[in-house]
Amino acid sequence: MVKKLLLICAAFLLCLPTALGEMQVERNAGEAYFPSEKDWTYHFTYAYPHLTGEDYASAAINDTYQMALDEMLQLVLPMFAHEKDMLFDGKNEVNHDFSVTCNNGKFLSILQKRSQTKGEEGVQYTLEAQVFDVAGEYIGETLTLRGVVMVGDSSAQISDAVTPVLYEEFKKLQQEGICRPEVTEEEFQWEFAATRDYYADENGNAVFFFSPMLLVEPSFDVPTFVFTPAELTELVEALPKEMEE
DSSP, X not given: OHHHHHHHHHHHHHHSOGGGSOOOEEEEEEEEEESOSTTOSEEEEEEEEEEOOOSHHHHHHHHHHHHHXXXXXXXXXXXXXXXXXXOTTSOEEEEEEEEEEEESSSEEEEEEEEEEEOGGGOEEEEEEEEEEESSSTTTTSBOOHHHHHOOSSOHHHHHHHHHHHHHHHHHHHHHTTSBOTTOOHHHHHHHOOTTTSEEEOTTSOEEXXXXXXXXXXXXXXXXXXXXXXXXXXXXXXXXXXXXXX
C-alpha cells in the first residue's frame, strides 16, 4: 500500500509544470523576403520566444508564438507585398523582437516589439505584451490584468481606477515635451487601454506603458508605470460606488 502511494505521488509530481522554476526561453530568429529575395518589397527580420521545456505550459506558449509567426510569414506579409497601398517606397523593413519582463515560476511575461518602415510616413513602432500562466489554473494561457494582480472584480474595474491616474501622468509628459501635445483626453483613452497595455515584472506587479505613437518622437523607449497589487487595490476601493456596480 505504501509503495503504491509513493508511485502515485511520483506520478503526480511528474505531472506538475516545470513552472516551479524559471522557464527556459530561446530566440527563434530568422528573416524572410516578400515576394522574393531577389525582387523584394518587404524584408522581415524576426525573433520570437521559443521555450525548450517539455511541459504543457512550454508547448502551449510555443504554439501561441508559432501561430503568430506563421500568420506573418504566410498571410500578412505576402498580402502586403502584393497590395499597392502597402508598398510605400517599395523597400519596407519589418523587424520583430521581444524581451522577457517576468520569468518567476508563476508568470512568463513577454513584451513584443515591432517596427515597420512606411516610406514617407516614417517608422511605425508597436508594443504588445502577453502574460502567461505557468503554474496556476490557466497554465499555458494568457492572463487578463485581473488574473495577474488578483485585484477587484474585473480587469475593466481596474482600468476604470488606474486610467485617470495615468492620464494625469500623460499630461505631465505633454508639458515636458515627451508626449504629443495635441492628444486630447478622448484620444488618449482611444490609444491607451490599461487592460491591454501592461506587462508583469518579476515581482508580479503590473507595469503599464504608453504606445510609442503617443510620443513626440516615437520609439520603443516608452514611459512605464509600475503598480503593485496593493496600490491597485487602493485605487479600486476609491472608485465611486456607481462605477463598481
